[in-house]
Amino acid sequence: MCDYSLHSVATRPAKVGDKLVTTQFSNGLTRGFSAIGEPNVAVCLLAGTEVAFESEIEFEGGFGIFRNWKRERMSGGTVARFRQLNMSKPYVHHDSLEFPDGKIVMLTRLIEGQRATVLQLPATPQRQALDHNPASVSLDEIVEYRA
Secondary structure, three states, X not given: OOOHHHOOOEEEEOOOOOEXXXXXXXXXXXXXXXXXXXXXXXXXXXXXXXXXXXXXXXXXXXXXXXXHHOEEEOXXXXXXXXXEOOOOOOXXXXXEEEXXXXXXXXXXXEOOOOEEEEEEOOXXXXXXXXXXXXXXXXXXXXXXXXX
């Protein structure tokens, strides 16, 4: 939901319609999303959340210590789906964006100040049957749908 390096930052979950901005947080270790007007609160996205940027997405290119040398643009890329990668490695950045062409960019490489809107959150299982009659549905019968 939020990268490990944001654990010392105040957070809240994303909502549909949230207006976000890419932010370098005060811990200095990572970038992520904050709500416009709330620069000290990280907005955490669930895997599968879709966001639309106001313009083509800009990110740091290159590798390692040289990555600031080159600024790149995702040509035609304004819509992306949030993903988390390398979850088996606890102390690396996980948060990323996947674009319709399959390219993936780590959130920490996004240039600060880009604005985006949360279009939709990932689908979740319908739990009404469990809430109304817990004995009528087993957990094996619940199917998770993904966008």
